[in-house]
Amino acid sequence: MSLKPLLATLRGEKLARPPIWIMRQAGRYLPEYREVRAKAGTFLDLCYTPDLAVEVTLQPLRRFDLDAAILFSDILVIPDALGQKVRFEVGEGPLLEPVTAASIAALQPERVVERLAPVLETVKRLRAALAPDKTLIGFCGSPWTVATYMIGGRGSPDQAAARLFALREPQAFAALMEMLVASSVDYLVAQLQAGADVVQLFESWALNLDDENFASHVIEPNRRIVEGVRQKVPGAPIIGFPRGAAGNLARYAAQTGVDALGLDYATPLEFARTHLPAALPVQGNLDPLRLVAGGDQLDRRVDAIIAAFADRPHIFNLGHGIVPDTPIAHVERLVNRVKAG
């Protein structure tokens, strides 16, 4: 059997039309998602209940001709499994009791995989449920991004709390990052063993680091995760998505060893074409608000993105997660245009 289109692309094959999936494709813009979400208790209950997590993961594939399902979960299940309580408040996003230099030592990295057993059960069921041409994507948050929430206690536009902590408490910060690298390797290996075809590293907050901190907080931990995962699952396909890496993008691609690079929507097409290795598969990078607005501008931009990456392996995607007020008709229009050419 030939490879699934998305996996073939990750292996360096250039297809006639790019495969497509959509970040946060299982989400609030879908009424059937909102219905399931209303039945679950907390957001993490939804992530930890395989019946419900499988259902919402598969929902977008019933509506749209997507090439991949992405495990429905959250980047903060790792802190939760480490023993740092995570709550999701409506309208506020995630809230955590911030870690301190002292509390980091009390976290329990050895419990992570065991505590995330329900997520791994979801992966196993998804593997069985998916059609053979659909790729199953697992994921985790990259250590720096996860650490920004663990240290800051919530999302923030500038990650100031974590950036200051790293400068003021370098040893405690290093211990936390070490723990996150090891836990991420364990967790991703378990996902791959449960049936994920590929895993993506979400480095969602790569944008506010100077080059020295980018190297130590982003590149090195991501590199070690890639290395650690491949030691246990040789050849495992890994996509890195360092959102906001910008001028650090080429370094990230060259030094982490990822198979493909997710591009945020602010990455200029010409910049990506000329600054990244010619054969490197890329994924992206439509502005999600263009999908909200729809119309001609959407079509034109979709065509421009496909044309820009016509000479390299390319997975079509948004350059950030789909937003809740995206009209479903626009998603259909997008997927059809990418598929039909």
Next chain:
Amino acid sequence: MSLKPLLATLRGEKLARPPIWIMRQAGRYLPEYREVRAKAGTFLDLCYTPDLAVEVTLQPLRRFDLDAAILFSDILVIPDALGQKVRFEVGEGPLLEPVTAASIAALQPERVVERLAPVLETVKRLRAALAPDKTLIGFCGSPWTVATYMIGGRGSPDQAAARLFALREPQAFAALMEMLVASSVDYLVAQLQAGADVVQLFESWALNLDDENFASHVIEPNRRIVEGVRQKVPGAPIIGFPRGAAGNLARYAAQTGVDALGLDYATPLEFARTHLPAALPVQGNLDPLRLVAGGDQLDRRVDAIIAAFADRPHIFNLGHGIVPDTPIAHVERLVNRVKAG
């Protein structure tokens, strides 16, 4: 008389040590600023009262051996002068009644310079008060950045309201941008005529635009402002600071015609060295949190920045505004290190 150090640098001269100023150097980290601020009514009252604005502008130069004073004002005086009410709420930042396609037509660009007469009076007094070797920097917000507040009604990490407005109401958006370009030219020309040596364009929200929108919302309006200002004040030195421009930085530098490029702290030093024209003066780019944390890491990074730009004209600065909890001793340490070598 030889040129002031900062102006010489903007003219392409490479000095033995870089001149230095600090974004938001007149600000809340200074107790003497907080004292004046407490006496003023609103934040805009402070901007519009020459006695007070002159005082706070000069305060940092009394403490530190800085090479420039920057007019104490705000990027939102233009919307205020256009007739869109701007309030500053403590802990919330600026709040505006968002413009609509209909209300844009009612704005009054012809009144901008007249309404900003108090700011121009401040510039005039600063010119008279400053020592001859100190450069006086005027500024305005670039049109896209100002528009994000006018449309969104407040600051936001992703500028979603303005980005959607631009996609959905392209004509109204173009009319607003046109008005902002014209008002910015008038206002900057008036600042230069009142005694500013140089002006800086603050494009603080350049980071969430795809390349097509970056070209239309950032590059073209900034280019037109540079052109318009130079038509009336030939040779006026202009610094562009497109925060978050990242992969668009080289394009911005090449196409807008600015004399120098402000670099945010996330711009990798090696990237700036290799991707920008060799003779282009740059300004930046220390992470303000390194200045908060202080110590060896601060010294090392200051040295690294100076070394990276040793072969081109360089103005030392932070890569974003100084934050309120910066210890004054750290600022002294920074300025002394930059000056002393």
